[in-house]
Amino acid sequence: MLSERRKRILRIVVDDYVAEATPVASNTIAYNYDLKVSPATIRNDMAFLEEQGYITRPHHSAGSIPTDKGYRYYVESISGDIELPLAEEYLVYDLFQRAEEEFEQWLRLASAWLAYLVKNMAIISPVRTHQHRLKHLGLVALQDFVSLLVLVLCQAQVRKQILSFDKRITQDELTRLANRLNAAYSGMTSSEILASKTKLSLEEEQVTKCLVDMIDAEDRLEYGKPYLEGLCLMLSQPEFSSSPKMLSILEVLEGGDWFRHVSCQRICEGETRVIIGGENTEEALQGFSLVISQYGMPEKGSGLVGVLGPKRMDYVRAISSVNRFSSLLSKSLAEYI
Amino acid sequence: MLSERRKRILRIVVDDYVAEATPVASNTIAYNYDLKVSPATIRNDMAFLEEQGYITRPHHSAGSIPTDKGYRYYVESISGDIELPLAEEYLVYDLFQRAEEEFEQWLRLASAWLAYLVKNMAIISPVRTHQHRLKHLGLVALQDFVSLLVLVLCQAQVRKQILSFDKRITQDELTRLANRLNAAYSGMTSSEILASKTKLSLEEEQVTKCLVDMIDAEDRLEYGKPYLEGLCLMLSQPEFSSSPKMLSILEVLEGGDWFRHVSCQRICEGETRVIIGGENTEEALQGFSLVISQYGMPEKGSGLVGVLGPKRMDYVRAISSVNRFSSLLSKSLAEYI
DNA sequence: TCTGGCACTCGCCCCCTTAGATTGCTAATC
DNA sequence: GATTAGCAATCTAAGGGGGCGAGTGCCAGA
Incomplete structure (x- = not known):
């Protein structure tokens, strides 16, 4: 069990690393956040967090970055207070007001919007039904x-x-x-x-x-070919600053097999699942995190909506966006025929 | 007007640069090709070719690489003897033997094959008709x-x-x-x-x-959303070894506007057009070459088939492949309803 | 017109150094 | 016992120089 301060430090490490994409130093934490303790104390706590496997270091004299376990702890701890910023809430609401035309055409647009919100790749699969009439x-x-x-x-x-x-x-x-x-x-x-x-x-x-x-x-039919948008947004992240890394994820995505892995996740209604790095069974995705949810209803057909990005991802934003899209998509689908 | 030897040297420069992706030195030419003259003579000829704008150098003491004009001259000069290697001719023929099912589904497969043949991106647009009944x-x-x-x-x-x-x-x-x-x-x-x-x-x-x-x-309707395959094949070329370069072409492709440029090329029946680098009116494509042809017939509908890649491209292979695909696609289309 | 020779240029690689960042540890302090 | 200050140790990143090798440009001679 972590002390309150250690929890707070872990949270700061995740937040800061997500924002800056550089390892977080004890000094940075001490100066930017009012923890009322000295960097040395923070160092001690960070040593403990490292020992427990929540954070790690790229090399000996570097700041720390979260491990999968650290991200997991973070995600579990935030699952209460996830709300989209109000301005964006309106944007999304407005987008869905204009949901008409071809529903499937429109999914592509929704996908692009989701990608834009989370600055990563958005995945929306078309609706699938099991008992077609x-x-x-x-x-x-x-x-x-x-x-x-x-x-x-x-x-x-x-x-x-x-x-x-x-x-x-x-x-x-x-x-x-x-x-x-x-x-x-x-x-x-x-x-x-x-x-x-x-x-x-x-x-x-x-x-x-x-x-x-x-x-x-x-x-x-399994979930159909999903609408993928925001590839360039994701690839602009520093995680893909070297071209071999970029190429390797492109190869994975081009293959299409990765989506089979995503779609075989059994997700309960209303739940948004977060799969972090090594938690992916598909080896090619182990450097990535996936935030995924289901929209629609079992009888009328359902689809997947999610976000794919590097592990260093704004989970609060991703989870809240996916949540919101999932419920709005369900609503639109219910209205559509 | 270029002397025979200078033509030959220009051709060697293009061939060698296409194959090796490194600037071609006069010594390399002298040793690998039996020109019966010394490197110094080749140097003189290369100086002439440079002066005329057919080749250029990345820096002072480097070998030469073709300019757009050089590639253009090369392409004009080869337009006679373009044949696909026999083994691949059979492969393609075999592929087209199995052309059945959904014609449009099958175009995607053909596109992937074309990409594989030319190791670049293949573009096949679905068939468009002007007077639908x-x-x-x-x-x-x-x-x-x-x-x-x-x-x-x-x-x-x-x-x-x-x-x-x-x-x-x-x-x-x-x-x-x-x-x-x-x-x-x-x-x-x-x-x-x-x-x-x-x-x-x-x-x-x-x-x-x-x-x-x-x-x-x-x-x-303009040409519909084309089937694009071989993105990773193209991006594996050394031209895209830095990630900003990779990202910039991905952004162009994601936009989709580039295809409007491609499709507004008016191509005569049976012709295969080669557009090299700066000849592209679309600025984003000026580092690229495009080999494009039309398949089908005006009355029954027609589509585009082509190859997109860096200027350093095996033009013989690209042109012959596109030619072959174009005529076979026309044949399949004629048989299909 | 072609060739051999030679000086010159330039990019590339390697190594070394230095500066800077950050931790780990220890001893002192609250 | 928790916290802190101080300091040595460690490691990366960046910068600078030197040498190497590739390749050309040019000139004098065949």
Whole structure:
């Protein structure tokens, strides 16, 4: 258990290092913060904090920087008082007032704003649903044997697929076929469609198979390709001042595998999770911190919203921003269809 | 007019600098290439080439590197003998054999391959058409007053738009409405739809207006968001060894404006244009070279395929690859619907 | 016109030194 | 027992000089 003063010193070390990106010296703490003790005392406390693994030093005669454990302690300790500055609160509110148009298009914009707020990379994944329902299907003749199957799902997503028949079918026949299937399947999930024991013609059978596959594929889909914004903001941080470091994170991001790791975090509703450095199971991300939350609702579909940046990150700002975006995104999503 | 030997030396300077990324010395040329003259003679020729502005030196006692003019001369001189190595020719051919699925999805893959071939960034823009024709339209009720208009265009592109009516309309009514409009408009361009003097109900009028707007928007569309691959390949080049350089090109690319510059190049069919360094009108791209071509056909739609990289680029490889991709993409596009 | 020779220039690397920052420790003080 | 002052020890970063090597420019001669 840390004494109050040691807690305070740890907190100062984190705050100062986050702000300045340089190791924090005992003198700096003594002069800039009114701790009512001498630098020597602070040194003693810092030695203790180092011994306990909360802080470390880049080299022998340097100031200290927080370890993962130090950041973790810091994050746990702040989780009460996290509020976005009022001016920015208004900015975000205003942004969300204008949420309209294509919801998915708009997510990109929101992502850019989040990035701008936290000066790091923002991640917003499009909404995913687990039990898609068919709203409507259309069949369009493209060539003699080839048609286009167009699906409208219940959240107004549109999907298409090319379909080849064994015989020549006219557009009229296709339209009648589509009407019959719409009447039979509208509003159903893929399993309900399979369960409905309707007698089907050969072509109906074929279309049904195709659409069930498409809905299944949609259900199985993990979180889709996320909107990533603020890459340059993040790379402007001193952590990436050398080009190999920059290149290595770019390679990780280009790969796309990293997002699988992010999305397999099981996050409870309303929770904002902070993953710090080595806490990442994905090795490539162990120099980074991730602040991530879920928006939406399980039944209506949900997505991820988060911030990725170096471990030296303004956690208060990141957590409060992600919180705010998560709840506002949920609200917008609920209003959208 | 340059003598044969001077031409040859210029060509060697470009080749060597492209390969090694270090200034080329007269000795290097004398030892590695059988010019049958001494380094001193080569020096004299290089002094001439420098005086004429084909090459320059980073500093007084350094070897030479090509100027924009030097690269330009080089590119003009090679435009005859550009062939992809046979092994890679097969690779590309094989890749295109498997061109199926979603054409647009597949463009991304092609882009990654092109990037890999040229070890720089590849750009492939999706196909754009100027006179879209309506293939089919569908209307799906979402809520009492709100419907989804789904358009299928003649190249199997699907577009959607939400539509609000002034009165409550059932799905049945919507279906009948869609059927009437399909019968009237199928296969037409937006201007043909406007010209057709059919008597319309209020709702038909509204849907017609909406779909004409959508087709118009599609017609007006510039080249869409291109598939960019190979960012890390390009950034691995020694040109970007310092992080500010890396950051500055990333900022340019993130902005997206640069592509407007690329796409406003008017490129003739079958031509592959090379834009070197300062020849770029966009200031941010003046350190870069662009090899760009058009694929497709004006009537059926066309797109851009190109390579972006530092001026020190293997132009032979870039030009031949872009050529090859352009013609194969045209072929695939012609087969695709 | 070409060549060999040679002086000259310049960047780069290495090493050394110095200055500055910061701690760790010890002994004295509250 | 906690705190403090003082001081030596340690380490980094920055600056300066010197030597090396690469490469040219030029001149005189073939």
